């Protein structure tokens with residue numbers, strides 16, 4: 001439940017080949033520290049990655065826990081994808097709404113995000129593929145910051161398990 005199916009340094013490392021191999025046809029993507037940093041800056045290459053992957057037939061829906069509609073909406077506009085804000089992850093409701101937008105089965109959806117306690121747990125509860133990415137920056141909102149040491153512990157165990 002706590003482990004992701006896959007762990008990448010950045011969304012940009014998620015390739016079309018990887019998605020096809022795992023039968024993923026749609027992505028539910030987090031915003032804060034996954035697509036933009038806390039200063040709302042999107043790292044170079046991220047929007048190209050998102051547009052490219054959609055051109056290859058992978059659908060994207062943004063799902064953010066942020067209640068800032070202007071922030072989430074402007075990211076969605078840049079990558080040209082629908083969005084849900086105030087998503088209440090890890091509750092299932094936001095993921096199920098995103099699934100309806102994507103019009104796909106859970107097993108063909110991957111959730112992409114930087115937090116175990118919202119993105120990964122939510123994905124696993126909904127039987128979706130979970131992809132954890134390294135946060136864009138170390139800087140975090142306070143509540144998130146408190147969870148990071150536990151996340152690092154889980155990631156370490158996950159990586160050890162993977163090596164076996």
Ligand SMILES: [Mg+2]
Pocket residue numbers: 030031032033034113114115
């Ligand atoms: Mg995040």
